[in-house]
Amino acid sequence: MTEFSVVSLAPLSVLLPILGAAIAFTLVRKPVSQIVVTLTTLAVTLALEIWLLADVWVHGGAESVLMGGWEAPIGISLVVDRFSALMLVISSIVVMLVLLFSSAQGVGSDESPQQPVSIFHPTFLILTAGVSNAFLAGDLFNLYVGFEILLVASYVLLTIGGTGPRVRAGVTYVVVSVVSSVIFLIAIAMIYGATGTVNMADVALKMGDLDPDLQQVLHLMLLVGFGIKAAVFPLSFWLPDSYPTAPAPVTAVFAGLLTKVGVYAIIRTETLLFPGDRVNTLLLVISGLTMIVGILGALVQFDIKRVLSFTLVSHIGYMLFGVAVANHIGLTATVFYVVHHITIQTSLFLVTGLIEYRTGSANVERLGSMAKISPLVAVLFLVPALNLGGIPPFSGFIGKVGLVEGGVVNGSPLAWVMVAASILTSLLTLIVMMRVWTRVFWRPIEDAEDPAMRGMEEAKRAENGRKPLRQDSPGLVAPTVALVGVGVALTIVAGPLFDFANEAADDMIRRTPYIEAVLGEEAAQEAQLEADQLEAWGITGSDGAGSAQGSEGGDDS
Numbered sequence: 160m161t162e163f164s165v166v167s168l169a170p171l172s173v174l175l176p177i178l179g180a181a182i183a184f185t186l187v188r189k190p191v192s193q194i195v196v197t198l199t200t201l202a203v204t205l206a207l208e209i210w211l212l213a214d215v216w217v218h219g220g221a222e223s224v225l226m227g228g229w230e231a232p233i234g235i236s237l238v239v240d241r242f243s244a245l246m247l248v249i250s251s252i253v254v255m256l257v258l259l260f261s262s263a264q265g266v267g268s269d270e271s272p273q274q275p276v277s278i279f280h281p282t283f284l285i286l287t288a289g290v291s292n293a294f295l296a297g298d299l300f301n302l303y304v305g306f307e308i309l310l311v312a313s314y315v316l317l318t319i320g321g322t323g324p325r326v327r328a329g330v331t332y333v334v335v336s337v338v339s340s341v342i343f344l345i346a347i348a349m350i351y352g353a354t355g356t357v358n359m360a361d362v363a364l365k366m367g368d369l370d371p372d373l374q375q376v377l378h379l380m381l382l383v384g385f386g387i388k389a390a391v392f393p394l395s396f397w398l399p400d401s402y403p404t405a406p407a408p409v410t411a412v413f414a415g416l417l418t419k420v421g422v423y424a425i426i427r428t429e430t431l432l433f434p435g436d437r438v439n440t441l442l443l444v445i446s447g448l449t450m451i452v453g454i455l456g457a458l459v460q461f462d463i464k465r466v467l468s469f470t471l472v473s474h475i476g477y478m479l480f481g482v483a484v485a486n487h488i489g490l491t492a493t494v495f496y497v498v499h500h501i502t503i504q505t506s507l508f509l510v511t512g513l514i515e516y517r518t519g520s521a522n523v524e525r526l527g528s529m530a531k532i533s534p535l536v537a538v539l540f541l542v543p544a545l546n547l548g549g550i551p552p553f554s555g556f557i558g559k560v561g562l563v564e565g566g567v568v569n570g571s572p573l574a575w576v577m578v579a580a581s582i583l584t585s586l587l588t589l590i591v592m593m594r595v596w597t598r599v600f601w602r603p604i605e606d607a608e609d610p611a612m613r614g615m616e617e618a619k620r621a622e623n624g625r626k627p628l629r630q631d632s633p634g635l636v637a638p639t640v641a642l643v644g645v646g647v648a649l650t651i652v653a654g655p656l657f658d659f660a661n662e663a664a665d666d667m668i669r670r671t672p673y674i675e676a677v678l679g680e681e682a683a684q685e686a687q688l689e690a691d692q693l694e695a696w697g698i699t700g701s702d703g704a705g706s707a708q709g710s711e712g713g714d715d716s
Contacts, residue, residue, distance in 0.1 A: 165214045166222040166239050168207055172247055172291040175204045180284035187277035194262045197280040201258060201287070205251040212244040216659065221666065221676035223297060231677045232358030236297030238676055241663035242494060243294045246423060249498050250294070252645060253415050253505050254287050256638040260509055261408035263634025264516065279319060286312035286412070293420045297677055299347045299357040302424060306343070306388065309417060310336045316409045317401065328404040335387060335397040343384035350377055360677035363431050363670060371437075378433045382425065382442075389421030391479060392449040395472045399456065402471075403464035407512025410464060414471050415505030419497055422478050426493065429482050430667040440573060442483035447577045449476030450584040457591045463511045463521040466595060467504065470547065473584055474500055480577055481562050487664055489565025494660035495653075496558035499546075502646045503555065506543040509639045510536065514599065516635060523598050530600040535636065537600045539643050544596055546646055548589030554649040557657065559585055 179200030186193040215221075221240035225231060261279065289308030296302040310333070318329040351357050353373060354365040366374060383394070390398040398418070402410050453473025460466045478500070481493030513536050514529065515521045530537040546553040559581065566578035649656065666672045 164222065165210050167224055169211060169224050169237050169239050169295060170226065171207055172204055172211075172295065173288050175200055175207070176284040176288040176291065180281040180288070183284065184277070184281040190277070193277070193280055197258060197284060198255070198262070200284060201251060201255040204287070204291075205248070205255060208244070208247040208251050211239055212248045215239060215241050215244045219662065219666075220672040223676040232298075232356045232361035235301055236358060236360070236677050237295040237301075238297040238360075238673060239295065240666055240673060240676070241659060242423075242426070242667060245494070245498060245659070245663065246294045246419075247291060249501050250290050250416055250419075251287070253501055253642070254283070254290075254412060256642045256645075257408045257412045257415075257505065257509065258283060259638040259641075260411070260512065260635055261406070263632055263638075264406075264408065264512070278315065282312050282315045283412075286316065290416055290420060294423060296359075298359055299350065299362070303340070303343055303347060306340060306420070309420065310340065313413065313417060316413075317405050319406060319409070325404045328401045331397055332401040339384050339387035342380055342387075346377060346380035346384060349380070353377070358677065359427070359431055360674040363674060364678070366432055374433070375437060378438060381428055381432075382438065385421045385424045385428070386445075387421075388418070389425060389479075390418050390472050390475055391421075391445055392452050392472070392476070395449065395453070395475070398472055399465055399468040402468045403462060407508065407515060411505045411508035411512065414467065414508050415501045418471065418475055419501055422475065422497060425479070426482055426490075426497075426667070430490070431670055431673060434670075439483050439485050442479060443573050443577050446476045446479035446483050447580040449473065449479060450580055451476075454584050454587045454591065458587065461523045463514065463523060463595060463599070464508070466523075466591060467507050467511065470588055470591065471504055473588065474504070474547070476584070477559065477562055477581060480581060481565055483577075484562075484565040484569040484574055486565055486568050487661075487668060488561060488568055490664040490667065491657065491661045492558055492561025492565055494663050495554075495561060495657055498656070498660075499554045499558050499646075499649055502642065502649060503543045503546050506639070506642045506646055507540070507547065509642060510540045510543070513539070513635055513639060516632065523595055526599045527602040528600075537596075539636075539639055540600070541596055542643055543646055544592035545589075546650075548592050549585040550589065552650060554646070554653055557650070557653050561657070 179196055183193045183196045183200075186196065219241070221238055223231070223239070224237045226235040226237065229235070258280070261283075286309060289305050289312060291305075292308060293302055293305030296305055313336075314329050314333050317332055318325050347357055350362060353369055354362055356362055356365065366377075369377075387394040402413050405413065450473050453469050453471075453476065457466050457469035457473065460469060478493050478497055481489040481496065483489075511521055513533075514526070517533060517536070518526060518529075520526060546555045549555045549559045563578050563581060566574045566581070
């Protein structure tokens with residue numbers, strides 16, 4: 160009798176949202192029932208993914224599911240390891256809380272004409288299915304399919320309401336995404352032509368047999384395709400103009416998740432398919448430029464959504480930096496920082512949605528006295544803002560210290576320059592966020608540039624005919640509080656989470672657990688993957704094994 164494994168349920172992370180979307184779409188005339196179906200689907204999916212995470216947390220390693228009973232590398236493989244399980248859980252938590260926010264905003268409120276529930280909720284579930292498929296994909300073509308599911312769903316969400324700015328932003332987003340997808344698809348075709356497979360574990364075995372120049376071409380093509388999706392400089396020009404036009408819940412989940420799927424793909428392919436340092440110098444330069452250019456763009460913005468969009472681009476550079484330094488601590492900090500940034504960036508966009516809901520504007524120059532109007536919103540903005548800026552003891556500080564340590568361990572002159580760039584970016588991020596906080600929450604409303612905004616408080620007190628400020632909606636505040644709380648919880652559990660990220664990084668560097676899960680033990684042993692990969696990441700011989708194993712003890716101490 161075959162022993163049951165929870166990993167065999169992993170395909171449900173993709174299938175449940177698709178099924179939920181189909182059921183929700185049949186309930187177009189029953190919006191409340193539709194919301195119940197959507198949230199129930201997400202709750203069940205989240206429970207399953209927490210179970211998967213608990214399983215890999217306890218047992219470690221990686222496990223795969225072979226769809227349709229076809230053996231790898233012919234069949235479709237879904238792979239669950241520490242990194243993918245962690246990404247599944249944090250993405251589902253974020254999506255569920257954003258859906259709660261959007262349900263309160265879109266049902267029985269003035270926002271409902273802009274966010275038709277009949278389209279919004281099923282599309283959000285399809286988006287969730289695409290994200291889950293990308294995280295679980297064990298072959299390049301299935302990863303491509305996950306990206307395309309994201310593209311279709313995200314275009315619908317971006318253009319909800321049909322306004323001119325949203326349609327224009329949606330067209331820009333689609334054109335850029337299609338270009339990225341075409342580059343990715345061409346790279347997949349070339350990899351298949353060169354190796355005879357698109358299974359990532361099998362490609363990892365065969366890539367070393369290819370001509371180095373061909374490897375370089377394939378490597379760069381994948382980096383360009385994923386770099387566009389991750390909004391890496393100079394391929395990030397589309398993001399600040401696309402995200403701010405969408406409704407607050409859409410912008411929040413896009414900022415938190417969609418670029419991280421691109422980052423995930425970069426991390427996975429860099430560690431699994433292309434060990435070595437052929438493009439590390441290029442990645443270091445790009446990471447530094449992404450950090451600096453992004454934060455300089457944020458400094459000159461006046462709309463809070465655009466400020467956050469540019470900081471989003473900037474902090475993608477941190478994650479790329481952790482990969483580019485090519486050492487254990489850098490990759491560990493990257494895994495930790497991805498989880499941190501998904502949570503914090505989404506929180507800030509939801510708080511911006513609260514500000515916009517109460518005042519009708521997200522323009523810094525038109526706002527003021529929000530601390531008096533809503534002290535709770537002021538606190539909800541301050542906590543993730545400080546976290547994003549890297550103030551201790553928050554998780555942002557812990558992640559950035561790990562990334563800086565990775566740069567120091569790398570030791571090259573360029574790495575030291577990027578360390579300086581990362582510290583400067585962190586300081587500028589803090590300046591940007593505190594400027595928004597002081598102007599929006601503490602500046603007297605009389606100093607705001609917009610006469611309508613200056614008169615809002617007077618209208619509320621004297622009832623002189625102006626529309627009063629809205630009151631805080633419990634349905635909007637509760638999920639925002641919960642997500643900010645998740646960000647604080649990351650600080651509280653930073654020790655165990657960093658240890659888990661350390662083990663995830665160790666598995667990715669060695670590659671053996673992943674390839675054994677898909678192709679079996681013999682395939683991994685024949686290629687001597689562990690020794691080659693450890694050497695590529697600067698960990699050689701028994702010292703490397705000892706340092707990798709001893710890192711846990713060092714963390715405990």
